[in-house]
Amino acid sequence: MALSTDEIRTQVTALGPWFHNLDLNGVMTAPDHFLGDYPRAKWNRFCHALPQDLCGRSVLDIGCNAGFYSLEMKRRGAARVVGIDFDKAYLRQARFAAAICGLDVEFRNMSVYDVASLGERFDIVLFMGVLYHLRHPLLALDLIREHVVGGSMLFQCMLRGSMQVEPIPADADFFDRRPFDRADYPKLHFIEHRYAHDPTNWWTPNRACVEAMLRSSGFEITSHPEDDVYLCRCAGAPAGEGAVYPARGR
Numbered sequence: 001m002a003l004s005t006d007e008i009r010t011q012v013t014a015l016g017p018w019f020h021n022l023d024l025n026g027v028m029t030a031p032d033h034f035l036g037d038y039p040r041a042k043w044n045r046f047c048h049a050l051p052q053d054l055c056g057r058s059v060l061d062i063g064c065n066a067g068f069y070s071l072e073m074k075r076r077g078a079a080r081v082v083g084i085d086f087d088k089a090y091l092r093q094a095r096f097a098a099a100i101c102g103l104d105v106e107f108r109n110m111s112v113y114d115v116a117s118l119g120e121r122f123d124i125v126l127f128m129g130v131l132y133h134l135r136h137p138l139l140a141l142d143l144i145r146e147h148v149v150g151g152s153m154l155f156q157c158m159l160r161g162s163m164q165v166e167p168i169p170a171d172a173d174f175f176d177r178r179p180f181d182r183a184d185y186p187k188l189h190f191i192e193h194r195y196a197h198d199p200t201n202w203w204t205p206n207r208a209c210v211e212a213m214l215r216s217s218g219f220e221i222t223s224h225p226e227d228d229v230y231l232c233r234c235a236g237a238p239a240g241e242g243a244v245y246p247a248r249g250r
């Protein structure tokens, strides 16, 4: 799409506000982001975790927002990149950004809870910055593992509370309440109203919790390139019993 700088700026303003600070031919979409040059500055800290050459690979970007990571995957030569988000305003930004950059990404209006309807597994699934926005985070992880991860999953989550990870007893007596008082016990903090002025935040785990949630959903953590970023692959069926997804009898 050949637009002048002024035309791009006008469109960027009309499509705003932006969460991703993208460089669209010199026009920055969110230059005053509270996290700085986001997510470029963050990506620079863990971009080595994925292959530089993604030729022939397929990528699914869940909660793609304005498409920063989708565009980066395409720049690395991925054969097929699908970005999904349940927010149509963000998808309009993503489609505009891809057009300006001349990159072919398929953006679809879809919730993470509907990934089964894609009917396809992807070599790389990006699930970045979404888990804490979900009312049903474990269901989302279970669905992603069951239906769309064909290789690895790059995962990121806002973490709060203890960053310590120590061995936790696999079981305790009913009358023993002490494990729960440990700061490093896996804890998922529920946000009833808002956090960081954002009413779309529902849960924020501590580090032990996010790692346990990934394992419990059947993921093996293969690397941990940044504090809150994990590279995972599928490792057998999800652990645990009871009313798990997919349902299985005793």
Ligand SMILES: C[S@@+](CC[C@H](N)C(=O)[O-])C[C@H]1O[C@@H](n2cnc3c(N)ncnc32)[C@H](O)[C@@H]1O
Binding pocket: 019, 039, 062, 063, 064, 065, 066, 068, 084, 085, 086, 087, 090, 110, 111, 112, 113, 127, 128, 129, 130, 133, 134, 156
């Ligand atoms: C904090 S942003 C993260 C964007 C991007 N993945 C990143 O890491 O920079 C969260 C994104 O998840 C999207 N989102 C929230 N709930 C979703 C859901 N149920 N299904 C799909 N996307 C969702 C939001 O619309 C938003 O674009």
